[in-house]
Amino acid sequence: MCSFKKKHSKNNHNRYSKIFYEPVIISDLSHQLNKTILSNDFYKTSILPFSGIIIKLCRAYTNSQEDFEDYYQEVCLQIWRSQKNFREESEWSTWVYRISLNVCLTLLKKKKNNVQHFVSDTTPTHHETVNSYAFSDESLNQLYIAIRQLSEIDRAVIMLYLDEKTYQEIADIIGTNPNNIGVRVQRIKMRLKKLLDGKIN
Known part of the structure; x- marks a missing residue:
């Protein structure tokens, strides 16, 4: 199982971000x-x-x-x-x-x-x-399958977060208070960790 880490800069990618940036075929x-x-x-x-x-x-x-x-x-x-x-x-x-x-x-x-x-x-x-919609990379498959189990808005939040958008940018896009984004991201990450436990080593 791998864990999310707080994003400090564009160069500090966590494991999921690296998977997320794999080429999409x-x-x-x-x-x-x-x-x-x-x-x-x-x-x-x-x-x-x-x-x-x-x-x-x-x-x-x-x-x-x-x-x-x-x-x-x-x-x-x-x-x-x-x-x-x-x-x-x-x-x-x-x-x-x-x-x-x-x-x-x-x-x-x-x-x-x-x-x-x-x-x-x-x-x-x-x-x-x-x-029928599988990627060749199994880790990428598992990540997307887990993300699809989130609520509709949570999917958007985590996708934008993994695309390294700031909390303010995410808030502007989905139309909410940026102060709520940080808490929401942490909750989503905890949910994804549970979903991915045992699937991505």
Whole structure:
């Protein structure tokens, strides 16, 4: 079992941060994205530089490659559509992360509602969908599986924390008091340690 350590600087990564920064292997999504977006320099200059955390947020809220690609595409589409609404009252990165989180939460809620109205014996189990969505790195698999067992907001908090966002940045993105983030992060880390106990040596 490994443990979280308090983050003091960008260079002081804990074990989970190192796992989190492992390259994320995904299928080529470019051909699936709206051609209007891709042909615009906006995608290359204002979305692509933040694709790392967008990908990780989408991973945290999905259990299949198909859902992940749908989430990623919708996030990029909504960022592109909302550019005219950006008033520079916050950093562009904060705006991107906020939209990404809102899209993920909205799609997750919609998916849950659909599941409640349609249940069949052929619906894959959570275990099956996770296996079909596995990374080659087992530690990374276990980390994402554990994160998906957190509450919806806690997933966002820990993903942003592992991406080395400050408590203030996390608070700005999820819309809460930064004084509450530190306590919440510690509680999440304790929860993850219990979930990962015996799974990551």
